[in-house]
Amino acid sequence: MSLQRRSSATAPPVARLIDELGKLPGIGAKTASRLAYHVLRASREDAVALAEAILDVKERIVLCGVCFNTTEEDPCSICRDPTRDASICVVQEPLDVVALERTGQLKGKYHVLHGAISPVEGIGPDRLKIQELLRRVSQEDPGEIILATNLDITGEATATYLHRLLVPLGVTVTRPASGLPVGGDLEYADEVTLGRALAGRRPL
Amino acid sequence: MSRMALNEADRIVTLFTPAYGKYRVIAKGARRPTSRLGPHLEYFTHARLQMARGRELDVVTGAETLRPHMLLRTDLTAFGHASHMAEVVLRLTEERQENAAVYHLLVKSLALLDEAVDPFAVTRHFELAVMTLLGYRPELYRCIECGRDLEAEPNPFVASRGGFLCPVCRHRTTGSPMLSINAQKYLRTLDRHGLGAAVRLRVPDGLRDELEAFTSSYLRHIAERDFHSLRVWHAVTDGPGTSPPSAGASPPADRPAPGHAPG
Numbered sequence: 001m002s003l004q005r006r007s008s009a010t011a012p013p014v015a016r017l018i019d020e021l022g023k024l025p026g027i028g029a030k031t032a033s034r035l036a037y038h039v040l041r042a043s044r045e046d047a048v049a050l051a052e053a054i055l056d057v058k059e060r061i062v063l064c065g066v067c068f069n070t071t072e073e074d075p076c077s078i079c080r081d082p083t084r085d086a087s088i089c090v091v092q093e094p095l096d097v098v099a100l101e102r103t104g105q106l107k108g109k110y111h112v113l114h115g116a117i118s119p120v121e122g123i124g125p126d127r128l129k130i131q132e133l134l135r136r137v138s139q140e141d142p143g144e145i146i147l148a149t150n151l152d153i154t155g156e157a158t159a160t161y162l163h164r165l166l167v168p169l170g171v172t173v174t175r176p177a178s179g180l181p182v183g184g185d186l187e188y189a190d191e192v193t194l195g196r197a198l199a200g201r202r203p204l
Numbered sequence: 205m206s207r208m209a210l211n212e213a214d215r216i217v218t219l220f221t222p223a224y225g226k227y228r229v230i231a232k233g234a235r236r237p238t239s240r241l242g243p244h245l246e247y248f249t250h251a252r253l254q255m256a257r258g259r260e261l262d263v264v265t266g267a268e269t270l271r272p273h274m275l276l277r278t279d280l281t282a283f284g285h286a287s288h289m290a291e292v293v294l295r296l297t298e299e300r301q302e303n304a305a306v307y308h309l310l311v312k313s314l315a316l317l318d319e320a321v322d323p324f325a326v327t328r329h330f331e332l333a334v335m336t337l338l339g340y341r342p343e344l345y346r347c348i349e350c351g352r353d354l355e356a357e358p359n360p361f362v363a364s365r366g367g368f369l370c371p372v373c374r375h376r377t378t379g380s381p382m383l384s385i386n387a388q389k390y391l392r393t394l395d396r397h398g399l400g401a402a403v404r405l406r407v408p409d410g411l412r413d414e415l416e417a418f419t420s421s422y423l424r425h426i427a428e429r430d431f432h433s434l435r436v437w438h439a440v441t442d443g444p445g446t447s448p449p450s451a452g453a454s455p456p457a458d459r460p461a462p463g464h465a466p467g
Contacts, residue, residue, distance in 0.1 A: 117436065119433035122435070122436060124436035124440065125439055153277050156278070157440075191272060192274070
């Protein structure tokens with residue numbers, strides 16, 4: 001989207017770069033101009049490296065045919081790893097896999113939905129990798145499905161919906177605990193979080 | 205009512221406020237799990253907020269939840285209907301235009317959904333009330349052409365003129381959908397006697413579908429665009445594969461029995 005009316009002082013190639021950068025999430029007209037002029041001033045090698053990196057991800061990265069995570073090889077390294085167990089952790093976005101892998105707590109595999117059910121935005125179950133998940137569950141017999149969708153309303157609705165579809169398939173369906181964040185002050189917690197933290201309390 | 209991500213951890217949130225109507229604000233850090241603002245700015249949450257003037261958009265500096273509407277988070281039908289109400293308000297109102305009546309209607313209707321009052325009745329009541337408040341009230345009693353009282357018979361509804369035609373004037377329209385006697389009666393009950401009377405009516409599935417199709421098509425005409433929420437809700441609750449034949453599976457708990465009232 002072109003966000004700013006530019007004077008004719010901007011040469012067309014620069015204007016084009018500004019327009020393209022402005023399409024990136026979180027980048028407005030001002031930031032796009034600043035980035036464009038930075039590229040203009042940078043060395044040719046740096047500019048080529050950036051352009052190649054962008055092309056590279058588009059050409060070499062595909063979606064894994066099993067879990068729909070982004071990967072260089074299909075199936076991805078996680079799906080091919082024989083040391084992992086059969087349980088499947090369902091997440092909204094590829095970045096969620098990165099965050100969960102950092103914990104080192106999950107021994108199973110993943111399934112990336114690429115979004116969450118959001119009626120206001122018109123995103124229904126047909127726009128997500130849900131049929132693919134159901135097919136996978138009936139083929140792989142995963143034992144446990146962990147629904148690690150976001151803890152906001154759309155993520156919760158997606159988990160509720162999936163739970164209803166998955167239970168009849170004879171798998172154990174779990175959801176990560178929700179409660180107080182590490183390093184958080186009790187007095188600032190909102191009532192929903194605090195209520196859940198109490199409901200899910202454990203003996204020490 | 206709607207949200208979009210901004211920068212690394214911020215969000216732009218659309219609020220509906222009593223003093224400024226639809227109002228977009230920036231919530232700094234709201235996407236971080238440790239954010240103190242995030243939980244108060246969730247969809248459909250009724251909250252009291254403090255703002256600071258920003259350059260383009262104001263910034264939320266403090267938030268306190270008044271009513272979290274827990275049922276809307278766990279019940280897909282309540283969630284779907286709340287989404288629809290938010291979408292209607294989002295599409296039919298202008299930013300920063302005060303409309304306290306619509307605000308109070310929205311607050312009340314979300315609270316009723318949260319109390320598990322029949323979502324069908326609450327939503328139809330909400331739609332009719334919003335149309336009335338925004339000047340699109342359908343004429344339910346008289347022919348829009350000759351002004352004669354409408355009789356108890358199926359009549360065509362002309363969306364572009366916001367009302368029905370009697371049998372004498374019917375030839376003036378082609379292709380306008382006919383609305384059954386019972387559908388017209390339901391709308392008049394809502395209009396005359398309010399939600400309390402409407403929730404006591406037994407509404408068969410066919411009539412529900414007819415009324416939903418009617419209000420949806422009239423809303424589409426008013427807003428000149430499609431509404432998504434109810435379509436997505438239908439896909440979620442009665443789409444393919446949602447009712448796997450399985451003995452012992454609990455029946456979907458998302459459509460309260462007719463006449464189900466708050467305790």
